[in-house]
Amino acid sequence: MKLRIIQLGILNLDECVILDQKIFQGLWTKKQWERELSDPNRICIGVLKVNTPDLIGFCSAWLVLEELHITSIAVHPLHQKKGVGKFMLSNLIKRSKSLKINRILLEVKDKNEPAKALYDSTGFKLMGHRTNFYKDGSNALLYIKDLTIKS
Numbered sequence: 001m002k003l004r005i006i007q008l009g010i011l012n013l014d015e016c017v018i019l020d021q022k023i024f025q026g027l028w029t030k031k032q033w034e035r036e037l038s039d040p041n042r043i044c045i046g047v048l049k050v051n052t053p054d055l056i057g058f059c060s061a062w063l064v065l066e067e068l069h070i071t072s073i074a075v076h077p078l079h080q081k082k083g084v085g086k087f088m089l090s091n092l093i094k095r096s097k098s099l100k101i102n103r104i105l106l107e108v109k110d111k112n113e114p115a116k117a118l119y120d121s122t123g124f125k126l127m128g129h130r131t132n133f134y135k136d137g138s139n140a141l142l143y144i145k146d147l148t149i150k151s
Helices: 010-024 030-038 084-098 113-121
Strands: 003-007 042-049 055-064 067-075 103-109 125-130 140-146
Touching: 003 084, 010 030, 010 042, 010 055, 010 067, 030 042, 042 067, 042 084, 055 084, 067 084, 084 103, 084 113, 103 113
Parallel strands: 067 103
Antiparallel strands: 003 042, 042 055, 055 067, 103 140, 125 140
16 A cells, blocks of 8 residues: 655644544544644644545644654554554654654553554653553553664
């Protein structure tokens, strides 16, 4: 499957809300997505299959000084386990290096095995956890990728 990365903006608002609803049952409201897609201190990228307009994945992250905090990353259920997440995360890492970001941080549910495998495969390291972090009472694992280390 041939993929391409796009910079998401306010024109992609409805697509992001729909995909968020499908994957996370509405992690963010439409108003939160509006803010995410329009804030210059945030990076929002999407993945499309070449020659199609359909958004099959997104990643949003906040720039905080010399760090990038991934706030959301998702792949449409029909396209999971096909390399879409790794393609998107690799692009985000490349962008981060060009922006002189020192490290990337994220949280993930401790039971989300596919996501943990993705982060491990792209060089993220487990650095801690947060108990009862999510609305459903799940714990969060904290991951970090140090971009100052040559790999």
